[in-house]
Amino acid sequence: FNTGHVGPMDEEDTAMSNETIEDVSESRADWEHLDEWVRGKVQDFIQEVLEEEVTEFFGRRRSERRSAVDGKSGYRNGYGKPRRLTLSSGTIKVRRPRVRNAEERFESRVLPLFTRRSKKVTELIPDLYLHGLAEGDFDLALRGLLGDDAPISASTVSRLKEKWHAELAEWRQRPLDDLEVVYLWVDGVYVKAGLEKDKAAILVVLAALSDGSKVIVTAVPGYRESTESWSEALRDLKRRGMDCPRLVVGDGHLGIWGALRNVYPQVAEQRCWNHKIVNVLGRIGKRDHVQAKLILCNIPYAETRKEAEQLKTRFLAWCSERGYQAAAETLERDWERMMTFYQFPREHWQHLRTTNPVESPFAALRLRTDAAKRYKRVDRATAVIWKMLMIAEKRFRRLKAPEMMREVYNGAQYVDGLRFHTDTEEAAA
Numbered sequence: 001f002n003t004g005h006v007g008p009m010d011e012e013d014t015a016m017s018n019e020t021i022e023d024v025s026e027s028r029a030d031w032e033h034l035d036e037w038v039r040g041k042v043q044d045f046i047q048e049v050l051e052e053e054v055t056e057f058f059g060r061r062r063s064e065r066r067s068a069v070d071g072k073s074g075y076r077n078g079y080g081k082p083r084r085l086t087l088s089s090g091t092i093k094v095r096r097p098r099v100r101n102a103e104e105r106f107e108s109r110v111l112p113l114f115t116r117r118s119k120k121v122t123e124l125i126p127d128l129y130l131h132g133l134a135e136g137d138f139d140l141a142l143r144g145l146l147g148d149d150a151p152i153s154a155s156t157v158s159r160l161k162e163k164w165h166a167e168l169a170e171w172r173q174r175p176l177d178d179l180e181v182v183y184l185w186v187d188g189v190y191v192k193a194g195l196e197k198d199k200a201a202i203l204v205v206l207a208a209l210s211d212g213s214k215v216i217v218t219a220v221p222g223y224r225e226s227t228e229s230w231s232e233a234l235r236d237l238k239r240r241g242m243d244c245p246r247l248v249v250g251d252g253h254l255g256i257w258g259a260l261r262n263v264y265p266q267v268a269e270q271r272c273w274n275h276k277i278v279n280v281l282g283r284i285g286k287r288d289h290v291q292a293k294l295i296l297c298n299i300p301y302a303e304t305r306k307e308a309e310q311l312k313t314r315f316l317a318w319c320s321e322r323g324y325q326a327a328a329e330t331l332e333r334d335w336e337r338m339m340t341f342y343q344f345p346r347e348h349w350q351h352l353r354t355t356n357p358v359e360s361p362f363a364a365l366r367l368r369t370d371a372a373k374r375y376k377r378v379d380r381a382t383a384v385i386w387k388m389l390m391i392a393e394k395r396f397r398r399l400k401a402p403e404m405m406r407e408v409y410n411g412a413q414y415v416d417g418l419r420f421h422t423d424t425e426e427a428a429a
Contacts, residue, residue, distance in 0.1 A: 212402020
């Protein structure tokens with residue numbers, strides 16, 4: 001431990017240290033210019049990495065002689081023109097080193113040819129567009145975030161949408177014979193597209209598989225959700241190998257039910273209780289809605305079908321007392337199809353009573369369709385909606401009790417949500 005006085009050499013070292021500290025202080029960023037400082041550091045770092053790639057490629061540094069044994073042919077030949085590269089931290093400018101007369105082609109892993117944006121930024125653009133940012137707003141919004149030199153504009157989004165068309169066409173041709181489909185939810189999205197006054201319908205089918213996961217199996221345009229349109233969509237699914245599901249859940253007014261009889265006549269049908277309740281309440285005076293809901297909304301949550309029948313009888317009596325015959329008839333219409341979920345596991349009832357699983361992604365989707373006002377063509381609207389559904393699909397949660405999906409897929413029978421064992425199964429057990 002040296003406690004002696006500082007000698008001449010020590011004073012020199014101290015002076016050098018002070019100069020170093022001053023240099024660091026001068027290069028240190030302040031709050032107002034932090035973004036520019038960070039981008040400058042990133043730019044210098046990437047340029048150094050590009051240089052190191054060339055060194056690794058040749059096996060020797062700049063101006064170093066080539067080894068006669070294993071040195072590669074060729075030489076450095078300056079740099080290409082400055083190229084703008086947009087990263088999540090902003091836009092920088094770099095120059096790719098050029099290589100001449102090499103036996104093999106030099107390809108940078110850091111900066112491939114013609115690349116102008118990082119993967120993260122490329123993924124950000126469709127996300128922002130699909131969540132409501134209009135094409136004309138990209139230039140202003142992203143330049144403020146990524147820098148004035150960011151190579152992003154409305155034309156960038158237009159090129160992306162053309163790419164989505166090609167991806168959608170390929171997606172529609174993929175085989176489905178490897179999917180073990182148990183449940184289907186069906187619904188339509190309406191958007192303003194084309195020259196027609198009526199909104200165009202995009203038919204969407206969501207499938208629950210035997211492992212409990214959920215996937216979108218089709219999204220196609222159809223004329224007002226007609227039986228013909230749904231039949232065509234189902235035939236395409238069948239042509240590509242999709243087996244008959246065990247249950248289909250949908251709105252009572254869809255043409256899907258006639259289509260199912262044409263394509264999958266043996267499938268069980270469940271009408272959406274949310275739509276049914278709304279339709280019934282629409283035939284009851286608003287002053288009586290509170291009383292009506294006390295009975296009506298409890299029906300689909302009854303523990304057994306018998307209890308549900310009792311609640312229905314109570315509601316019909318209430319309607320009779322107040323003269324709401326139309327409401328009573330609306331509830332009784334398609335009653336059998338309203339009760340189908342009791343034939344499936346109790347753990348799955350919350351997924352099967354309504355079309356919520358397929359309607360939930362539509363909430364975010366409408367931000368995009370509302371921002372667009374009107375699409376020039378229906379196929380463009382379909383491509384955008386499909387892309388949004390693909391993004392939403394990554395966040396889909398599995399059904400509750402996924403381990404029971406295999407039993408349902410194999411044809412297990414249930415009564416009031418409980419497994420019913422046939423005599424053959426009991427004998428085998």
